[in-house]
Amino acid sequence: MGIKDILEKVLRKDQISTSESELYRHSRDESSHDPVLPDVVCFPESTEDIQQILHIANEQAVAVTAYGFGSGLEGQVIPMEKGISLNLERMNQVIEFSPEDMTVTVEPGITRTMLNEKINKYGLQFPIDPGADATIGGMAATNASGTTAVRYGSMRDCILDLEVVLADGRVIHTGTKAKKTSSGYSLTGLFTGSEGTLGIITKITLKLFGIPEYLIAARCTFPTVEECAEGAYAVLANDISITRMELVDDTSIKTVNAYGDYTFPEQHSLFFEFAGTKDTVDAQVAVVKELMEDIGCDNWAVATTTKERHELWRARHEMAYAFQHQQGISYFITDVCVPISKLSVIIHYTRELMDGYHIHGGILGHVGDGNFHTFLTFEKENEEEKSKVLEVTEKIARKAIELGGTCTGEHGVGIGKKAFQRQEHGDAVDVMKSMKQVLDPSNILNPGKIFM
Amino acid sequence: MGIKDILEKVLRKDQISTSESELYRHSRDESSHDPVLPDVVCFPESTEDIQQILHIANEQAVAVTAYGFGSGLEGQVIPMEKGISLNLERMNQVIEFSPEDMTVTVEPGITRTMLNEKINKYGLQFPIDPGADATIGGMAATNASGTTAVRYGSMRDCILDLEVVLADGRVIHTGTKAKKTSSGYSLTGLFTGSEGTLGIITKITLKLFGIPEYLIAARCTFPTVEECAEGAYAVLANDISITRMELVDDTSIKTVNAYGDYTFPEQHSLFFEFAGTKDTVDAQVAVVKELMEDIGCDNWAVATTTKERHELWRARHEMAYAFQHQQGISYFITDVCVPISKLSVIIHYTRELMDGYHIHGGILGHVGDGNFHTFLTFEKENEEEKSKVLEVTEKIARKAIELGGTCTGEHGVGIGKKAFQRQEHGDAVDVMKSMKQVLDPSNILNPGKIFM
Numbered sequence: 001m002g003i004k005d006i007l008e009k010v011l012r013k014d015q016i017s018t019s020e021s022e023l024y025r026h027s028r029d030e031s032s033h034d035p036v037l038p039d040v041v042c043f044p045e046s047t048e049d050i051q052q053i054l055h056i057a058n059e060q061a062v063a064v065t066a067y068g069f070g071s072g073l074e075g076q077v078i079p080m081e082k083g084i085s086l087n088l089e090r091m092n093q094v095i096e097f098s099p100e101d102m103t104v105t106v107e108p109g110i111t112r113t114m115l116n117e118k119i120n121k122y123g124l125q126f127p128i129d130p131g132a133d134a135t136i137g138g139m140a141a142t143n144a145s146g147t148t149a150v151r152y153g154s155m156r157d158c159i160l161d162l163e164v165v166l167a168d169g170r171v172i173h174t175g176t177k178a179k180k181t182s183s184g185y186s187l188t189g190l191f192t193g194s195e196g197t198l199g200i201i202t203k204i205t206l207k208l209f210g211i212p213e214y215l216i217a218a219r220c221t222f223p224t225v226e227e228c229a230e231g232a233y234a235v236l237a238n239d240i241s242i243t244r245m246e247l248v249d250d251t252s253i254k255t256v257n258a259y260g261d262y263t264f265p266e267q268h269s270l271f272f273e274f275a276g277t278k279d280t281v282d283a284q285v286a287v288v289k290e291l292m293e294d295i296g297c298d299n300w301a302v303a304t305t306t307k308e309r310h311e312l313w314r315a316r317h318e319m320a321y322a323f324q325h326q327q328g329i330s331y332f333i334t335d336v337c338v339p340i341s342k343l344s345v346i347i348h349y350t351r352e353l354m355d356g357y358h359i360h361g362g363i364l365g366h367v368g369d370g371n372f373h374t375f376l377t378f379e380k381e382n383e384e385e386k387s388k389v390l391e392v393t394e395k396i397a398r399k400a401i402e403l404g405g406t407c408t409g410e411h412g413v414g415i416g417k418k419a420f421q422r423q424e425h426g427d428a429v430d431v432m433k434s435m436k437q438v439l440d441p442s443n444i445l446n447p448g449k450i451f452m
Numbered sequence: 453m454g455i456k457d458i459l460e461k462v463l464r465k466d467q468i469s470t471s472e473s474e475l476y477r478h479s480r481d482e483s484s485h486d487p488v489l490p491d492v493v494c495f496p497e498s499t500e501d502i503q504q505i506l507h508i509a510n511e512q513a514v515a516v517t518a519y520g521f522g523s524g525l526e527g528q529v530i531p532m533e534k535g536i537s538l539n540l541e542r543m544n545q546v547i548e549f550s551p552e553d554m555t556v557t558v559e560p561g562i563t564r565t566m567l568n569e570k571i572n573k574y575g576l577q578f579p580i581d582p583g584a585d586a587t588i589g590g591m592a593a594t595n596a597s598g599t600t601a602v603r604y605g606s607m608r609d610c611i612l613d614l615e616v617v618l619a620d621g622r623v624i625h626t627g628t629k630a631k632k633t634s635s636g637y638s639l640t641g642l643f644t645g646s647e648g649t650l651g652i653i654t655k656i657t658l659k660l661f662g663i664p665e666y667l668i669a670a671r672c673t674f675p676t677v678e679e680c681a682e683g684a685y686a687v688l689a690n691d692i693s694i695t696r697m698e699l700v701d702d703t704s705i706k707t708v709n710a711y712g713d714y715t716f717p718e719q720h721s722l723f724f725e726f727a728g729t730k731d732t733v734d735a736q737v738a739v740v741k742e743l744m745e746d747i748g749c750d751n752w753a754v755a756t757t758t759k760e761r762h763e764l765w766r767a768r769h770e771m772a773y774a775f776q777h778q779q780g781i782s783y784f785i786t787d788v789c790v791p792i793s794k795l796s797v798i799i800h801y802t803r804e805l806m807d808g809y810h811i812h813g814g815i816l817g818h819v820g821d822g823n824f825h826t827f828l829t830f831e832k833e834n835e836e837e838k839s840k841v842l843e844v845t846e847k848i849a850r851k852a853i854e855l856g857g858t859c860t861g862e863h864g865v866g867i868g869k870k871a872f873q874r875q876e877h878g879d880a881v882d883v884m885k886s887m888k889q890v891l892d893p894s895n896i897l898n899p900g901k902i903f904m
Contacts, residue, residue, distance in 0.1 A: 100793040101822075102688060123689060143634040154632055156641070157609060172880040177856035178789040179821045180606055182595040182645050182864040184877050184902065185884045189608070189641030193634050210691035236554060237575060239662035239728060241693045276691060277739050283731035337630040341552040369631045370553075404629035412634040425636050428624040432637045434890045439883070450636065 068138030074414025080448030108137020337409030520590030526866025532900030560589020789861030
């Protein structure tokens with residue numbers, strides 16, 4: 001009896017698929033990692049469904065890989081050892097919304113846009129913004145963040161409680177609905193970012209934030225990347241609670257101008273977003289303008305209307321597309337994060353590598369966090385170019401670790417960053433492995449990820 | 453050969469003490485939990501010393517309990533199974549200070565005041581403020597926070613990396629110096645708040661924050677605790693980055709007026725602190741004043757000068773002393789944290805309990821976090837009164853958990869909150885225990901804490 005037949009004992013037929021198109025959809029994510037087809041795709045509708053599936057998977061020694069929206073960038077959803085792809089899209093409900101507590105409990109398959117649509121009318125938002133319309137479950141599993149991390153942190157900072165089904169079918173809660181806790185070991189932080197290797201997340205309680213009544217975007221340019229980093233530091237050191245602060249290098253600006261018909265000054269740029277009440281925002285903008293001018297910025301421009309602001313940030317978001325959506329082009333994205341003082345060092349290193357290897361690409365940075373991405377493009381199916389790009393991503397990751405940073409600031413380890421875990425974490429890798437061993441002794445949960 | 457003789461093989465004589473006064477000092481903390489004398493006190497001076505001590509402890513099956521400043525409130529430093537008290541006061545150095553990264557790496561024995569003295573001149577601060585001048589190691593071990601958590605979070609939010617000596621002597625690093633990471637399992641969060649039961653923290657890398665150029669304190673009163681909670685909610689919902697926001701109930705105000713010769717209006721009060729540049733702070737104060745007046749506050753008062761501001765916050769800090777430092781009086785402090793919407797419910801419940809049991813005490817709350825403390829006093833050596841107080845602390849803790857909260861928001865589990873772990877965490881307690889088992893199979897690290 002095949003795994004599909006066994007699953008049919010506990011799930012309805014429409015919760016199980018082995019159609020070619022579904023197997024293909026669940027074989028890959030947004031990255032260029034090689035796809036692997038699962039044997040079967042399941043569509044659980046409840047925590048109980050997942051318990052049943054994991055019981056079967058344990059009995060049959062079949063791998064289970066959770067799937068959210070497929071927008072990951074390190075192959076976390078690719079079922080390396082085939083088996084079951086666990087698609088959580090039907091578990092997409094808001095379970096409990098407490099505006100007065102500024103918390104919401106959701107199922108993992110809800111996307112951040114769906115969630116915000118439901119809560120924005122109460123003046124509340126979930127502001128973590130990884131760019132793609134990822135599911136909250138996927139964002140929790142990878143500890144995602146994005147442009148707003150400088151203000152709101154990463155997923156781990158915004159999760160109060162997780163309901164998790166463990167490999168053996170036990171269901172636990174990792175936290176409570178209280179904002180702070182010193183009770184017991186922090187399992188919330190441990191399961192967040194564990195990429196489906198320690199358990200399947202079935203509910204997530206999130207901190208929410210007020211929607212600021214007033215927003216302003218601004219940008220300026222500097223002759224060098226060092227001065228951009230200096231500018232970012234000045235904002236942080238003055239304890240200004242900026243909501244976004246992004247570095248875009250000159251090459252990236254040129255690319256987006258060409259792609260999107262923009263006319264940004266083609267120099268290294270900082271993009272800012274300020275949020276709050278009108279008075280506090282106006283005061284912040286004035287302070288930041290002065291700080292930037294002290295360092296020697298050019299082209300300070302403020303977008304006060306909603307239209308201008310959207311325009312400016314749309315351009316920033318289109319940077320990614322400008323590199324990605326070119327005919328016949330594939331790409332890998334680096335995601336290193338370093339201490340702020342090392343940012344200009346590693347950006348220079350990266351740009352020199354790209355030039356040396358003749359790789360076209362751009363650098364976009366969440367500069368307030370020391371996190372930046374390099375888009376490294378290659379011609380589709382060109383194995384030689386692809387291997388050059390992979391060589392460069394490796395060099396950048398190892399350099400970041402040497403500089404006291406990490407190989408991944410927000411995308412997670414998945415497949416692409418496994419090779420750097422020992423360099424980055426040393427013997428702590430063995431501690432991590434011992435937790436995996438204790439919680440999933442048969443290694444059924446997303447095998448082949450995080451660890452070599 | 454006794455444990456002292458064995459320790460003398462690896463430590464100098466002045467690093468080992470069995471003097472009565474040292475044993476006494478290491479038998480207790482600031483709480484009223486029963487003291488237990490260790491067999492011996494060690495004063496390690498390096499990570500290597502601690503590795504040696506743990507090797508001996510493992511061989512001899514002797515308990516090791518870390519000791520920072522002794523300011524804990526749940527008996528974490530009390531050596532329940534005697535053995536070795538590991539006093540970290542000689543490991544109190546700044547190892548690496550990177551103002552440009554806004555990070556610092558310190559040894560565990562440095563206190564937060566010592567640390568701030570070294571870094572304030574660079575315009576930077578470590579703002580977590582639990583009240584006492586605790587060590588950074590102790591604060592990390594209990595995931596401490598305090599009045600500034602509403603702005604800066606708890607220790608777990610501010611730690612980038614820990615160096616930890618595991619029970620078997622291995623030394624690991626749990627993170628990096630980068631501000632964000634999605635690499636591997638979050639061991640930083642796991643060891644933070646583990647109260648010396650999973651390993652001994654030997655280095656801590658902290659996020660630092662800019663010292664705001666301008667501060668304003670303010671206060672107002674409301675007829676009911678519900679309106680205080682409503683006021684706090686309005687501040688949070690408007691995304692105003694306040695640095696402190698404290699609830700003090702009418703009884704506590706009366707007590708501090710009597711104790712400190714203050715003349716605060718004797719009603720339920722909110723205390724605020726705003727920080728930033730002068731313009732942003734002035735704007736924030738104006739917004740909050742308007743929000744409070746909309747809800748119906750009385751007695752809005754602003755302290756603009758440093759002297760007035762210190763006066764106002766000194767009064768808040770003296771609340772604790774007003775209850776504690778009365779001749780012949782002991783006390784227990786509750787530390788529950790609930791969803792904000794449940795705050796007035798549990799505060800009423802608490803006040804009714806105190807009245808019903810005829811217990812004198814006060815309620816002080818980190819209202820922005822839903823965390824509050826009840827000082828429950830009893831006559832020293834009066835076992836009947838003490839057991840009444842313990843009964844009330846139990847009822848408050850269990851009520852908080854029922855309301856979706858936690859038995860401890862910032863003090864930790866130690867001895868006093870062990871009994872509530874199963875109610876709060878359910879089967880997750882077994883997951884926690886399995887991690888303890890895997891990392892400390894002989895249970896030498898702070899036995900008798902966290903778990904029953």
